[in-house]
Amino acid sequence: xxxxxxxxxxxxxxxxxxxxxxxxxxxxxxxxxxxxxxxxxxxxxxxxxxxxxxxxxxxxxxxxxxxxxxxxxxxxxxxxxxxxxxxxxxxxxxxxxxxxxxxxxxxxxxxxxxxxxxxxxxxxxxxxxxxxxxxxxxxxxxxxxxxxxxxxxxxxxxxxxxxxxxxxxxxxxxxxxxxxxxxxxxxxxxxxxxxxxxxxxxxxxxxxxxxxxxxxxxxxxxxxxxxxxxxxxxxxxxxxxxxxxxxxxxxxxxxxxxxxxxxxxxxxxxxxxxxxxxxxxxxxxxxxxxxxxxxxxxxxxxxxxxxxxxxxxxxxxxxxxxxxxxxxxxxxxxxxxxxxxxxxxxxxxxxxxxxxxxxxxxxxxxxxxxxxxxxxxxxxxxxxxxxxxxx
Numbered sequence: 001x002x003x004x005x006x007x008x009x010x011x012x013x014x015x016x017x018x019x020x021x022x023x024x025x026x027x028x029x030x031x032x033x034x035x036x037x038x039x040x041x042x043x044x045x046x047x048x049x050x051x052x053x054x055x056x057x058x059x060x061x062x063x064x065x066x067x068x069x070x071x072x073x074x075x076x077x078x079x080x081x082x083x084x085x086x087x088x089x090x091x092x093x094x095x096x097x098x099x100x101x102x103x104x105x106x107x108x109x110x111x112x113x114x115x116x117x118x119x120x121x122x123x124x125x126x127x128x129x130x131x132x133x134x135x136x137x138x139x140x141x142x143x144x145x146x147x148x149x150x151x152x153x154x155x156x157x158x159x160x161x162x163x164x165x166x167x168x169x170x171x172x173x174x175x176x177x178x179x180x181x182x183x184x185x186x187x188x189x190x191x192x193x194x195x196x197x198x199x200x201x202x203x204x205x206x207x208x209x210x211x212x213x214x215x216x217x218x219x220x221x222x223x224x225x226x227x228x229x230x231x232x233x234x235x236x237x238x239x240x241x242x243x244x245x246x247x248x249x250x251x252x253x254x255x256x257x258x259x260x261x262x263x264x265x266x267x268x269x270x271x272x273x274x275x276x277x278x279x280x281x282x283x284x285x286x287x288x289x290x291x292x293x294x295x296x297x298x299x300x301x302x303x304x305x306x307x308x309x310x311x312x313x314x315x316x317x318x319x320x321x322x323x324x325x326x327x328x329x330x331x332x333x334x335x336x337x338x339x340x341x342x343x344x345x346x347x348x349x350x351x352x353x354x355x356x357x358x359x360x361x362x363x364x365x366x367x368x369x370x371x372x373x374x375x376x377x378x379x380x381x382x383x384x385x386x387x388x389x390x391x
Contacts, residue, residue: 005059005066008046012039013074016099032098040102044109051114064110064117071107075100075125083130100127120179121267126172132181136164139188146195147204156208159221163187163265183265186215206253213257216264218272226276230283235364238317238354240291244284251280294356310350315380317354318373320345321365326377342366 015035047067054060078096107125111118124132140161147157167184170176190211194204201207212222230250237243254276264271313320324341327333335341346357365373 005063006050007070008043008050008067009070009074012036012043012099012102015039016074016096029098036099036102040106043106047110047113061117064114065119065122068107068110068119069122071103071110072123072125075103075107075127078103079126079130118178120182121177123175124178124181128178129167129170129172129176129181132167132176132184133170136167136184136188139192140164140168143188143191143195147191147208150195150201150204152204152208155225156205159219159225160187160191160208160211160217162221163217179267183215183263186260186263187211190215210257213254213273214260216259216272218264218266218269218275222272223275223279227279230280234283234358235360238351238358238361239356240287240294240358241356242354243358244287244291247280247284247287251277251284254280291356310348313349313351315351315377317351317357317362318365318370319377319380320349320351321362322369322373322377323380325366325369338363338366 015032050063051060054063078100081092081096082100084093104125104127143161144157148154163184164187167176167181194207194211211217230247233246233250234243237246254273257273259271259273269275315323324333324345328335328338328341333341342359342362346359346362349357351357
């Protein structure tokens with residue numbers, strides 16, 4: 001018993017411990033039910049009355065949380081026998097089944113009427129967790145199927161379903177808290193709402209990311225995903241200006257996203273939006289510094305007879321990258337060191353659209369060629385052949 005805190009469950013515990021754990025007939029069962037019901041009502045009234053006698057809010061919080069923990073302990077003890085398949089526990093099973101609803105009712109009463117003092121980080125009762133486990137298990141398959149039909153990024157789906165899987169795979173000794181169960185329920189609710197939408201969605205992956213922001217899913221895994229996602233956006237950009245523009249747009253979307261008040265996955269971690277703001281802002285600063293250096297650096301090549309001169313192409317960066325690949329693989333260009341060739345070109349070549357060509361983007365487009373790029377390059381080569389034929 002907690003020193004200095006009055007314990008209101010003594011009589012209820014006496015009822016539980018005084019029984020011989022054998023229900024002989026219906027008359028005894030009904031008498032026990034009535035006794036439990038009367039004691040539960042008495043405890044409720046006592047809670048309400050005692051609240052007004054506390055002058056110190058910290059003592060009131062300790063009083064509520066002490067009884068919360070005691071009720072969870074009693075419920076877990078009862079659940080052990082209720083859920084047992086051992087034939088020797090069958091008599092106890094029937095006995096504890098009479099008490100469990102009353103204990104559950106008292107805990108729910110505390111949660112609803114003393115929400116401010118209810119400890120969300122306390123271990124939830126096993127019966128409560130077991131219901132959440134069954135719901136999560138049923139919803140995982142349903143959500144996987146529904147979201148797969150919308151051609152969503154599997155990494156995003158797995159990240160969000162990871163929360164439900166942790167509940168499903170949890171063991172009784174892992175101490176799953178109320179907060180974790182509630183968070184898993186919020187994830188299921190938001191994913192189910194998205195899965196049921198049939199139209200009006202332009203980007204399903206963006207909707208999944210919005211759920212992460214809304215539920216403040218501040219996990220290291222989520223930050224790692226965004227690092228890869230942002231890197232892929234930068235690789236698709238042909239110029240530094242385009243990189244900065246894309247980063248700024250992502251930052252704008254994150255900052256404008258809604259966040260559900262009072263919720264976060266990791267209570268000890270910074271808010272997801274704050275983490276992403278720092279990460280993207282630093283990346284923007286880095287790209288801007290590189291752009292400034294690129295614009296201000298003079299051409300110091302000793303072999304350059306025209307300082308600042310660059311060869312300008314009508315072709316896009318994607319088309320140039322594919323043309324380079326063709327020339328190298330057909331041995332028209334004999335240089336074997338691709339890295340040196342790429343560095344040379346990004347320094348001395350520009351396109352109609354791109355004043356600065358990114359090395360990473362050029363290299364990425366060299367290896368990853370889209371069908372449209374192949375067709376446009378083929379058309380360019382045919383035009384050249386036709387020109388030769390006319391001459």
